[in-house]
Amino acid sequence: KQEVTQIPAALSVPEGENLVLNCSFTDSAIYNLQWFRQDPGKGLTSLLLIQSSQREQTSGRLNASLDKSSGRSTLYIAASQPGDSATYLCAVNDGNKLVFGAGTILRVKS
């Protein structure tokens, strides 16, 4: 059974800092991995999708990497801003469905 773990569970950083969020999964037979952002009381916004054949994807200040063989992905946020404060979820697609981690709660202090 696929299990997804996210570390750390919560993170508080000063504005401007670069940071890394970690995601690990137990079964490397995945089709893709998606990173989402969730604001309090809101739905999920897709940030990046990395296909199983890709190593990384970039969007603005966000960079996500994927190492399928070791079952790991990282989300790198450059020059963090208070507006980046949210919960970040990673999910792996192991067929028709996504398996989610519990998320990392990020707070960027101004």
Place this chain on the structure above:
Amino acid sequence: NAGVTQTPKFRILKIGQSMTLQCAQDMNHNYMYWYRQDPGMGLKLIYYSVGAGITDKGEVPNGYNVSRSTTEDFPLRLELAAPSQTSVYFCASSYPKTGVPSYNEQFFGPGTRLTVL
């Protein structure tokens, strides 16, 4: 496009009551999904559908039913509400590209917050 819409936004049920959570998408997506999110947890898949008339169970289907009579709509039915079904429910949709199964980006609705007392 409105994307994925869900109604209602909030609902309080008494134990044993029934209700239907509505989900609709206007992106002509063939895949649709229902997830639940408990406090401090990730999302867990309840049911999904790969097209009209086709549904399948996810990780936590007990206590729920679904139907998919059209491409656009995917309602979730709770028959006998229990306190354990207190959660936030999210509907999602996707359109996997033919021949590219690794590209299947899911788009989510705003959620329905359900409390069972």
